[in-house]
Amino acid sequence: TTRIIAIANQKGGVGKTTTAVNLAACLAAAERRTLLLDIDPQGNATSGLGFAQAAGPGVYELLAGEAKVAEAARPTSVPGLDLVPASDRLIGAELELASAPRREARLKEALNVEAEGYAYVVIDCPPSLGLLTVNALTAAHSVLIPLQCEYYALEGLARIIDAVRLCRMRLNPGLAIEGIVLTMYDARLNLCEQVEQEVRRHFPREVFRTVIPRNVRLSEASSFGKPVILYDIRSAGAEGYLRLAKEIIDGAAKS
Amino acid sequence: TTRIIAIANQKGGVGKTTTAVNLAACLAAAERRTLLLDIDPQGNATSGLGFAQAAGPGVYELLAGEAKVAEAARPTSVPGLDLVPASDRLIGAELELASAPRREARLKEALNVEAEGYAYVVIDCPPSLGLLTVNALTAAHSVLIPLQCEYYALEGLARIIDAVRLCRMRLNPGLAIEGIVLTMYDARLNLCEQVEQEVRRHFPREVFRTVIPRNVRLSEASSFGKPVILYDIRSAGAEGYLRLAKEIIDGAAKS
Ligand SMILES: Nc1ncnc2c1ncn2[C@@H]1O[C@H](COP(=O)(O)OP(=O)(O)OP(=O)(O)O)[C@@H](O)[C@H]1O
Ligand SMILES: Nc1ncnc2c1ncn2[C@@H]1O[C@H](COP(=O)(O)OP(=O)(O)OP(=O)(O)O)[C@@H](O)[C@H]1O
Ligand SMILES: [Mg+2]
Ligand SMILES: [Mg+2]
Numbered sequence: 214t215t216r217i218i219a220i221a222n223q224k225g226g227v228g229k230t231t232t233a234v235n236l237a238a239c240l241a242a243a244e245r246r247t248l249l250l251d252i253d254p255q256g257n258a259t260s261g262l263g264f265a266q267a268a269g270p271g272v273y274e275l276l277a278g279e280a281k282v283a284e285a286a287r288p289t290s291v292p293g294l295d296l297v298p299a300s301d302r303l304i305g306a307e308l309e310l311a312s313a314p315r316r317e318a319r320l321k322e323a324l325n326v327e328a329e330g331y332a333y334v335v336i337d338c339p340p341s342l343g344l345l346t347v348n349a350l351t352a353a354h355s356v357l358i359p360l361q362c363e364y365y366a367l368e369g370l371a372r373i374i375d376a377v378r379l380c381r382m383r384l385n386p387g388l389a390i391e392g393i394v395l396t397m398y399d400a401r402l403n404l405c406e407q408v409e410q411e412v413r414r415h416f417p418r419e420v421f422r423t424v425i426p427r428n429v430r431l432s433e434a435s436s437f438g439k440p441v442i443l444y445d446i447r448s449a450g451a452e453g454y455l456r457l458a459k460e461i462i463d464g465a466a467k468s
Numbered sequence: 469t470t471r472i473i474a475i476a477n478q479k480g481g482v483g484k485t486t487t488a489v490n491l492a493a494c495l496a497a498a499e500r501r502t503l504l505l506d507i508d509p510q511g512n513a514t515s516g517l518g519f520a521q522a523a524g525p526g527v528y529e530l531l532a533g534e535a536k537v538a539e540a541a542r543p544t545s546v547p548g549l550d551l552v553p554a555s556d557r558l559i560g561a562e563l564e565l566a567s568a569p570r571r572e573a574r575l576k577e578a579l580n581v582e583a584e585g586y587a588y589v590v591i592d593c594p595p596s597l598g599l600l601t602v603n604a605l606t607a608a609h610s611v612l613i614p615l616q617c618e619y620y621a622l623e624g625l626a627r628i629i630d631a632v633r634l635c636r637m638r639l640n641p642g643l644a645i646e647g648i649v650l651t652m653y654d655a656r657l658n659l660c661e662q663v664e665q666e667v668r669r670h671f672p673r674e675v676f677r678t679v680i681p682r683n684v685r686l687s688e689a690s691s692f693g694k695p696v697i698l699y700d701i702r703s704a705g706a707e708g709y710l711r712l713a714k715e716i717i718d719g720a721a722k723s
Contacts (some may be wrong), residue, residue, distance in 0.1 A: 224510065225480015225595035226480040226481010227480070230620065255624055257620045257623065260620075260623060261620070304597075315616075335643075340481075342559075343596075343598075363687050366510065369683075402686060404687055406693070433619075435620060436659070
């Protein structure tokens, strides 16, 4: 069966896109056919895989019911990884969806039958808890929460956990937490250690063993439109995401 | 006269809140009475100045016309700096505003007479170009754009510049660009140098001379609810924001 994982956190710049692109690439490298959906109007996951503003249907057309996954998904530079790209049409989508019927379930309906051929579907979300993210939480089996080891990010963790709980109550009873992954970890900084201890104390079962280190090769890779395993497979960033993919494949959802 | 500066960029995690809090504190330290508005539902600028979820009126009440600035502004640990805090009521504000009359001008109307006693008003925006940010762009005389020296942030720069142009055309003819400030600059990384060269080539007049270095004291300060000049005035982060404040006080808007 297909496992749909949303990568979400309303705090900005915590590594959602970097995690979505690189985890999806590592799952495909482990021979699990994977589909990546870029539902962020910024379109960073789309450019992070080397696509300019793509012509043809994308996520907007899926939400509007104008295209099926099979027409919107395109192959990427990674064998076994397909992408449904974002487009500028997504910018107005939240206001358009606000008054539409079944507005929270549009993505779920689009993925219902279509995603059968994939082992994993990974969804990159924008830095907000608006209708685009709610659509992802409603369609997903679980949520993976990237967490930067910083005070503001830690402060926002309760808000995304609450949003997941609310979504489980009202829209998607089966929604689980895939896990919390610490990102941009710099072992030389006390702040990182303090945040890690705090998070592991409050969420002992949810935090992945794998910690993603701060590694400039991850940023450089995105500027070349490649996941880090194609840019520099020996880097600490590549190793981190290969280990995270293995931890996800091996484990059931955290909670 | 009062100068209203919005700190905006839809890209997440580029240093909007860190710039808003520390620039406002440095302007106050230079004896310019300053008001900081936290219009981001995350409320990071509010906690970054040591306020828990504040009771009493805040930004939401300003937008709803239920309170005046004088009732919502409170003194902070920095002499000469007042804050109008965010609150959880802001979370639903964008959907509520969507169908309200004069929805883009609510903040402008609230600040019209009220802000007289301040030399500067600084507005911290959320990571989106929705109605809260549009309210800030409509109320402001100028926009200060923090830019992280990363590829995804550079990619998003055209979008915020377009949004400013659109707002100038439709809602606020006087809106200028105060400037683009490079943040989290790490001189050891080639990527930072490349992004800096690229930005200075495309926007020679807009980019501030001052560059804010990556400096953990900025993050640590926020976890103590203090601007960096009260936490560690000798740090590279404090120096950066003192210089930025001076550059703003000395110069007219960039364009
Ligand atoms: N482990 C890491 N080491 C170094 N840089 C990183 C790492 N993870 C992400 N980055 C960089 O940090 C920036 C923020 O990451 P990213 O854009 O993935 O976050 P995001 O949560 O998707 O942001 P947004 O909230 O805007 O969607 C990017 O420029 C990215 O290249
Ligand atoms: N110059 C700097 N050096 C080191 N860390 C920094 C610097 N500027 C900001 N930070 C840290 O980086 C993180 C992101 O910064 P900040 O929260 O200010 O960005 P933002 O644009 O306001 O994010 P959001 O899009 O979520 O509103 C914070 O944890 C902050 O402490
Ligand atoms: Mg992103
Ligand atoms: Mg912020």
